[in-house]
Amino acid sequence: MARIALDAMGGDFAPQATVAGALLALGELDSAHSIQLVGRTAVVSEQLDALLADPAYAAARAQRERITIVEAPDVIEMTDKPGAAVRGKPNSSMIVGLKLQADGTSDAFVSAGNTGAQMAASMVVLRLHAGLKRPAIATIFPSALNPVVVLDSGANVDCSADELVQFARLGAVYAEDMLGRDNPAVGLLSIGEEPEKGNAVVKEAHQLLQAAGLNFVGNVEGRDLPAGACDRGPIDVVVCDGFVGNVVLKFYEGTAPFIMGLLKQSGIDEKTMMGALKQLDYSEHGGAPLLGVNGVSIISHGKSSPRAIKNAVKVAVQAIETRMNEHIGRRLHEGAGAGAA
């Protein structure tokens, strides 16, 4: 039984996309799960009523009783500065939604709102696991083999080698619990497979990772990401600092539309093409967990559709059911015990 708090006001298409996404999610999830829509009650209930009156959502009417609306009069805007927003808007849907978890009345929080604010608020409200300085954002990259977990994708710009090792531990638990990988293969993103290739931090991290008790397969290169494998075999997790991870993630997001545009110009049928490239659509994965906070906080893309919100809610449920947060705490503790990170 999982209780998911959803930031009804977060994202470019809220509250329509968030409320619709909640209904879609409940339609697919076991009936024991429930959703808390956090936001301005009047706005959220009006949206909910409108959707339930829509014949397209007729099947969702049975889900109404699994939804509660939690009042939060304020909203953190996309343009708000994270720190100031967290301090200045304690009654925002983001802070109220996260606090439900701290109070023990919710099991997870999902938002498509201001990512920086969600990160800052998650650190303040949920706190971090011992030994961590910042959380990391783990993103799923589709590949020719299996999807690959890439972290950090933007939470940490200047990272130490120790932090890269922590990302490796966080990513390994994520790959185990959320992707069902056994003894996940962890690669370090660099510019050559030899241990002496890379910048100063990466070279140091390579040495630390060899002694970290993980299934470390060494350095991987940019081309290994879409391949899902390096010369030494498949890869499950790729570790990098949040600057590199964010550049690559956004580059990827931009490359698929560019390539599809080229194909369209040459007359290739768009529907066939979209079908073929379905796995490149980030809304398929829906949500990136903020790893390292003591709780569950799922970041959705600002442009999330109802479908993306639905998938983000399902990611939250899976994180709860697999006890990912507990496993992260244990793994980080083991790492500290081994003295390797």
Add this chain to the structure above:
Amino acid sequence: MARIALDAMGGDFAPQATVAGALLALGELDSAHSIQLVGRTAVVSEQLDALLADPAYAAARAQRERITIVEAPDVIEMTDKPGAAVRGKPNSSMIVGLKLQADGTSDAFVSAGNTGAQMAASMVVLRLHAGLKRPAIATIFPSALNPVVVLDSGANVDCSADELVQFARLGAVYAEDMLGRDNPAVGLLSIGEEPEKGNAVVKEAHQLLQAAGLNFVGNVEGRDLPAGACDRGPIDVVVCDGFVGNVVLKFYEGTAPFIMGLLKQSGIDEKTMMGALKQLDYSEHGGAPLLGVNGVSIISHGKSSPRAIKNAVKVAVQAIETRMNEHIGRRLHEGAGAGAA
């Protein structure tokens, strides 16, 4: 009249691909241009004779007199350590080929061999323009708009903000001379368009670039690369450190085959697809100039086909004809005078 020294022994498919590429290039270039094939005379002339005897190369027979073979008994292998190779193999095709330029008997050098060695050898033989600590590799990224110059793509891993400003100057000259861009728009690769987004070096570089006398359009993000534009308009040059640049470049190289694989699986006609995606093929661009050395040194991909070698030779000719090296010297001098870099 340009004289191009080509490393006949460099690259995975040498000497077949290099000698064939030379013949293809001469067939397309003005008759005033000539090529010096540098390598083991016996091997190179045997390869040349074999190709000229091939009916497929019948048209190339007229080009024979525009080729000279320059003896170099030694070869720097792909696996050689750059520094040791440059010191230990003075009679290699790479060192001999570069020295022709220092001696005034050649105007440019092209190689598909060991990139690290080519960079080290170019620094030693051609030397750097005053004020530079290292050269940068400029790569062309196809985009939905115009191709974008990205540098550094791998020569410099840990860069200072001053070095990023130098890359901006080098890239601007490249865009002017090689791509015909007028007052090229220069972007700084970061993880948000605001000046305060990015890692410490990027944030400092942003401030320096605003006072560098360039057409600096501010920070650009990963997604702006395939778009060829940011919110403020088209971009011609994107500046980043060589770690980030190399990761993104290799990621791109791996993404195109991955996407083509997905499309193929869904039955889309391969020939139509290849035609549509022709501009993603790096052999179309052929060669990346090593910018900052006092001369012309063009780096080709190790897997260069004859077609890629041909295009690299043409890049060299264009660099000579536009006097890119002279312009770089002048631009760096102006920058030093302005006290901005």
